[in-house]
Amino acid sequence: MSTLETLLQQLFNALSVGSLYAEAAIGLAMVFSILNLVNFAHGDILVLGVYTMIFGLAAGLAFWSAALLGILASALIGLFVERIAYRPLRGAPDVSLLLTSFAVTILIENGLILFVSASPRAFPLPPYLSGFVSLGNLRLPVIDLSVILGAFLLLLVLTVLVTRTSIGIAMRAAASDLTGALLCGIDINKVIAFAFGLGSAIAGVAGIGWAGRIGKIDPFMGLEPVLKGFVACIFGGFGSIPGAVLGAYILGGMEVLLTAFLPSEYSQYRNAFVFIILIIVLLVRPSGLLGKTDKEKL
Amino acid sequence: MNRRSLLSALFLLTIAALILLVVHLFAGAYWTRIAIVIGIYSLLAVSLGLSSGFTGVFSLGHTAFMALGAYTGALLTLPVQVKQSTMQQLPGFLATTQLHFLPATLLAGVLPALVALAVGPAILRLSGHFVSVATLGLLLITREILLNAESLTRGARTFTGVLPLTNLWWVFLWGAIAVYVSWRIKRSAIGREMFASREDPLAAQALGVSILRARLLAFVISAFFTGIAGCLYAHFILAFSARTFYLPVTFEVISMLVVGGMGSVSGAVLGAVILSGFKEAVRVLEPGFAIGPIRVPPIYGLAQIAMAFLFILFMMLRPKGLLGDREIGGLFWWDWFRRRSASLVERS
Numbered sequence: 253m254s255t256l257e258t259l260l261q262q263l264f265n266a267l268s269v270g271s272l273y274a275e276a277a278i279g280l281a282m283v284f285s286i287l288n289l290v291n292f293a294h295g296d297i298l299v300l301g302v303y304t305m306i307f308g309l310a311a312g313l314a315f316w317s318a319a320l321l322g323i324l325a326s327a328l329i330g331l332f333v334e335r336i337a338y339r340p341l342r343g344a345p346d347v348s349l350l351l352t353s354f355a356v357t358i359l360i361e362n363g364l365i366l367f368v369s370a371s372p373r374a375f376p377l378p379p380y381l382s383g384f385v386s387l388g389n390l391r392l393p394v395i396d397l398s399v400i401l402g403a404f405l406l407l408l409v410l411t412v413l414v415t416r417t418s419i420g421i422a423m424r425a426a427a428s429d430l431t432g433a434l435l436c437g438i439d440i441n442k443v444i445a446f447a448f449g450l451g452s453a454i455a456g457v458a459g460i461g462w463a464g465r466i467g468k469i470d471p472f473m474g475l476e477p478v479l480k481g482f483v484a485c486i487f488g489g490f491g492s493i494p495g496a497v498l499g500a501y502i503l504g505g506m507e508v509l510l511t512a513f514l515p516s517e518y519s520q521y522r523n524a525f526v527f528i529i530l531i532i533v534l535l536v537r538p539s540g541l542l543g544k545t546d547k548e549k550l
Numbered sequence: 551m552n553r554r555s556l557l558s559a560l561f562l563l564t565i566a567a568l569i570l571l572v573v574h575l576f577a578g579a580y581w582t583r584i585a586i587v588i589g590i591y592s593l594l595a596v597s598l599g600l601s602s603g604f605t606g607v608f609s610l611g612h613t614a615f616m617a618l619g620a621y622t623g624a625l626l627t628l629p630v631q632v633k634q635s636t637m638q639q640l641p642g643f644l645a646t647t648q649l650h651f652l653p654a655t656l657l658a659g660v661l662p663a664l665v666a667l668a669v670g671p672a673i674l675r676l677s678g679h680f681v682s683v684a685t686l687g688l689l690l691i692t693r694e695i696l697l698n699a700e701s702l703t704r705g706a707r708t709f710t711g712v713l714p715l716t717n718l719w720w721v722f723l724w725g726a727i728a729v730y731v732s733w734r735i736k737r738s739a740i741g742r743e744m745f746a747s748r749e750d751p752l753a754a755q756a757l758g759v760s761i762l763r764a765r766l767l768a769f770v771i772s773a774f775f776t777g778i779a780g781c782l783y784a785h786f787i788l789a790f791s792a793r794t795f796y797l798p799v800t801f802e803v804i805s806m807l808v809v810g811g812m813g814s815v816s817g818a819v820l821g822a823v824i825l826s827g828f829k830e831a832v833r834v835l836e837p838g839f840a841i842g843p844i845r846v847p848p849i850y851g852l853a854q855i856a857m858a859f860l861f862i863l864f865m866m867l868r869p870k871g872l873l874g875d876r877e878i879g880g881l882f883w884w885d886w887f888r889r890r891s892a893s894l895v896e897r898s
């Protein structure tokens with residue numbers, strides 16, 4: 253491989269990883285922007301979607317209808333969790349919400365272990381998604397290409413949704429000032445439920461891409477997407493959707509760079525490096541790249 | 551410290567020591583183990599409360615300090631022969647020394663405290679969620695290092711051969727010290743600064759409180775006791791890996807603190823006692839049981855699920871926990887008695 257080809261290959265990898273992170277981060281950012289809640293259970297909602305999809309496949313559904321079922325399940329579970337666990341805590345200190353979402357995570361993970369089992373399951377990809385496309389010396393896995401394409405379409409739809417529809421505009425209003433939006437006659441509960449449903453559905457999409465790349469699923473796989481989503485949100489500025497997407501691609505690029513250029517005995521520490529960089533970013537620019545000014549900084 | 555609170559503390563210590571003595575003398579191995587678990591969790595909850603409860607900096611990463619304490623302590627007390635057979639790659643003095651339990655425990659507290667001192671000034675400047683995420687990052691980094699530093703920790707494999715040195719009395723001693731230190735800090739000037747910086751950072755700063763100093767002090771002391779709890783835990787379960795110290799433990803300790811009351815030392819102990827007891831009780835049910843003719847099949851993970859439910863209920867119904875910032879001293883029954891007799895006198 254020539255240097256240029258290596259570079260292109262790495263860029264492709266960064267794009268595909270970044271797309272997954274972006275999908276995981278969007279839901280987090282939407283919920284945070286309105287409720288100030290760091291929703292730890294986001295990753296487990298993603299996992300439940302993937303499990304639903306697996307059961308759909310096992311019941312004989314075609315790949316795409318099963319995928320749709322999984323995404324729908326994610327959205328419904330997101331709505332359910334919001335209604336049951338978070339809505340009763342509206343107005344409580346932020347920390348209570350964060351800890352509650354932690355509890356929801358424990359609940360979902362142990363529920364999965366109890367009802368499904370903790371051992372990993374294979375995630376079967378249809379043949380047309382598991383091959384490679386060869387471009388010169390480049391090997392581009394079809395699943396990665398579809399992840400990138402999917403994220404692109406999703407972002408397009410999301411942009412239209414958030415800027416052109418009334419519920420999207422209401423969501424942005426609620427994000428900029430919850431009380432103000434309430435005074436303007438916006439039904440806050442509807443908007444928050446919408447944000448949870450939409451964010452969880454997008455997480456469901458991320459889950460399918462994630463499982464497709466790894467090829468197996470287990471009840472604990474939700475932790476990594478949610479952590480990467482957090483990091484992406486912080487890079488971009490917590491609470492800003494474009495920021496979250498930007499942060500996700502930066503994070504993807506950084507990880508690929510660290511893996512490619514760190515000596516191999518250090519590359520196993522790449523998550524540690526990412527978190528160190530994160531803490532530095534938080535110190536230098538706590539509001540992230542595109543974030544609102546942070547009132548919480550000392 | 552005035553005479554009253556000294557009396558109160560002495561009274562509580564005596565009661566606790568008497569209970570432990572009874573457990574030690576008359577109860578079997580099972581109850582002794584439960585008492586030790588409760589003690590270690592109390593120590594963890596009290597230490598977490600010292601940092602998270604007093605200063606409001608909610609740490610999700612204290613388990614990292616526990617892991618560091620466990621590995622440090624276990625490495626230091628491991629007999630030299632065992633080291634030569636199972637861990638040949640140990641560097642320098644670690645391979646050739648074996649310490650007694652007390653100095654090993656102390657060092658197991660000092661190392662996490664030093665780590666906290668090093669990272670504290672960076673992450674404690676953040677606030678709200680960001681500090682939680684940053685401390686979670688600390689846990690992840692620690693875990694990754696422990697999993698990969700093969701020569702020191704055996705990597706992903708289980709660290710075995712730890713000597714069973716933890717007994718009821720070590721746990722009691724360290725628990726009592728941690729409770730005493732937290733209690734003194736809470737009543738001291740720096741403790742007031744911690745609470746002030748929790749309630750309103752801006753107002754506290756305006757009064758000349760150095761928020762970073764208050765937070766850092768709480769964080770470092772808290773890391774010290776958490777490390778010691780980790781060391782005690784290591785010499786109790788005898789075999790562990792980096793996976794032992796992760797989110798489930800983190801969540802359990804947080805639940806105990808929240809249920810007991812975030813700013814309360816006695817609350818942390820109370821929460822640890824209640825939730826450990828609850829967990830053990832539910833665990834008895836896990837292998838399955840029968841209610842009359844109905845057989846309930848084994849439900850593994852029930853303890854965790856029940857704890858999470860309980861936690862969410864607490865958040866909704868009593869978000870400040872059982873005690874909030876208040877304390878129950880050892881003499882509360884005396885106050886109650888005095889109030890009651892006074893009101894009786896008034897009525898007559």
